[in-house]
Amino acid sequence: METKRIEGLWDCVYCDTKMIKARFGSCPNCGKSRGVDTVFYLPMDIEEATLTKAEAAKTTNEPDWLCGFCDSYNRSDALFCIKCGSPRGLSTDNYATLRDDSKENM
Ligand SMILES: [Zn+2]
Numbered sequence: 001m002e003t004k005r006i007e008g009l010w011d012c013v014y015c016d017t018k019m020i021k022a023r024f025g026s027c028p029n030c031g032k033s034r035g036v037d038t039v040f041y042l043p044m045d046i047e048e049a050t051l052t053k054a055e056a057a058k059t060t061n062e063p064d065w066l067c068g069f070c071d072s073y074n075r076s077d078a079l080f081c082i083k084c085g086s087p088r089g090l091s092t093d094n095y096a097t098l099r100d101d102s103k104e105n106m
């Protein structure tokens, strides 16, 4: 069974461009990179945002990964969760310890 991939959207905080597609790592209007705080949201028109197979293949060759800590979807090339900053691939087993460490460093 094939699951549909929906492309998330984000807003540029610099020039106020809205609904930039998740495939863009920087604002197509002003060229600023999207920050780590960028909040993604789903478009109103899900059908419109659903990637075709060809598009999906172009954007990434791996499926997006789901952050186990905040349930955010992240691009396959993202090493850290866009929302909570958790490193990719860490299981919940060792998260508590890691989180404590990083808090002390901050
Ligand atoms: Zn912009």
Ligand SMILES: [Zn+2]
Residues within 6 Å of the ligand: 067, 068, 069, 070, 071, 072, 081, 082, 083, 084, 085, 086
């Ligand atoms: Zn997360």
